[in-house]
Amino acid sequence: MAKITLSKLRHSYYPNPAAPEDYALKQIDLDWQDGGAYALLGPSGCGKSTLLNIISGLLSPSEGRVLFDDRDVTRLPPDQRNIAQVFQFPVIYDTMTVYNNLAFPLRNRGVAEAKVDERVREIAAMLEVSDMLNHRAAGLSPDKKQKISMGRGLVRDDVNVVMFDEPLTVIDPHLKWKLRSKLKELHHRVRATMIYVTHDQTEALTFADQVVVMQDGEIVQIGTPVELFERPEHIFVGHFIGSPGMNVLPCDVKDGQAFIDGRNIPLEGPVRDGVAARAEIGVRPEFVSLAATGLAGTVRKVSDIGRHSVVETMVGQNRIAAIIEGETPGQGDTVHLQFRQDQTRLYSGGWLATSSRGAVT
């Protein structure tokens, strides 16, 4: 068990990187607290697997250091870091039984056979695979195989961190939910640091206490699922999390006030200094409502998604989605939109540029 510190980490797959876009990881400074449940969330190609492989030691970073409890492990190979990793596709040793698969990491480290037996049975019970310990692992279904892979990661009781690299990709949808809750439960029982890499926001938000959102090799925000949802630090986070994502509307900024087509839009709080004349307003569809007055728009599409409806309107060239409960307008109707003030924010250059009233900044 250890706290993991990433310090000034940069990585490039090119031998002589020059421009920033040559870097798969631009600059990462991050602490992972001992025993935390983290998710690393981002679209494909954002560098999250690269980051994971650097922590596990499968990849050596171009620059920067990896510390486990202040011990520099940057150049150590994976087997000396005492970590575990579960891969996208289940990796099992085909010719071995389930029991031997689970025992493999322990036996390789010369653990006494009595202790091996105890741990294997304990983990098997946790994963509910006790009845198949003597089966050959090759014949199992993908979700069971993935459980065995997880088990191989958890069987050592001294692992510093268990990492999951999109582990549910090949699992049937109805089993995904089960495995995910199993994972959550396992985290509570073994209390190891866990890092879960995914591009699926549902997986990230249900599993993690802290979510790290990445884009283009950079961390854009770290926070609890609620923080990410309610106060995205960057337009990307607003877009990426939520369904539909945050509305982003170009606006003019004058004297610390935001205007769309000349109409003043009240913001959550004061705008920070040095914001350009052109910026963007961000507001989640959950906080857009229909009213008698406000921005005028034309309804383009109404989708009923169960408990509520998503109303898409066009305001000038901009599309604004609103989540509405109850009665909805018809297609082509003209409506007026109101934004809830404490949830309406200004973004400049992509980054949050307002502070909420009453917040200490």
Place this chain on the structure above:
Amino acid sequence: MKTQNQKAWLFVLPVLLLVAFNAIIPIMTVVNYSVQETFGNNVFFWEGLGWFEQILRSERFHAALGRQFLFTALVLVIEVPLGIAIALAMPRSGFWVPVCLVTMALPMLIPWNVVGAMWNIFTLPDIGLLGYFLNHTLGITYDMTQNPVAAWVTIITMDVWHWTSLVVLLSYAGLVSIPDAYYQAAKIDGASNWSVFRYIQLPKMKNVLTIAILLRFMDSFNIYTEPFVLTGGGPGNSTTLLSIDLVKIALGQFDLGPAAAMSLIYFAITLLVSWLFYTLMTKDDAR
């Protein structure tokens, strides 16, 4: 009942014809000869299983069969581990992959009688590169036309040179199909190189190795051209393998009946061993 499309038969027909003319009809001719005695002029006398009995009791056949099994066993024992070792040592990516693959494939592209002739000249004691070097530079007496051991060493070396590549290429194909995640997981699990070979690489190579061993068994068990060109079965009878002996009986002595019976026994042994081996190797997969 559902009507089925019968058109498939039409597509199978050419293959059926081809197999009939290059396999079934010749074999049936051999069966015909094996149970009759002929003195030419298309006059035949019924012989029953007499030729089979004669062949199975013949010491000459036993000796040739023994040499044949020894040859095949030596070839397999050398080529399979060597092939796997070379495949493991080959690069998995980069510039050298095509270079290695083409170099490996070269020996297999050479016609068999040319291989025999090449090695024949190569090992001649007075003018051959290897033969001259061994005899005159190192002072080792080496003459495969005089010494049975030298003859055996030469045909085995020749076959290893000619066919190890097949094992290499098939094993390599098995190796490159293993996803990186397996190696990464093994690293994290703290597996030794031997464990990686034993539990990841070997199981993943099992299917292609089965095919490789099967092909090498059949080819080496039926080998004719190369040793015929190289040693002609000599010195004495020391490298007279089954196929060489068979041709001697059939075309040298014109004993068509015994030769036919011997071919069928030969064929049955090849088929039986191949079938046994394949069944044993694939037994686990069926479960």
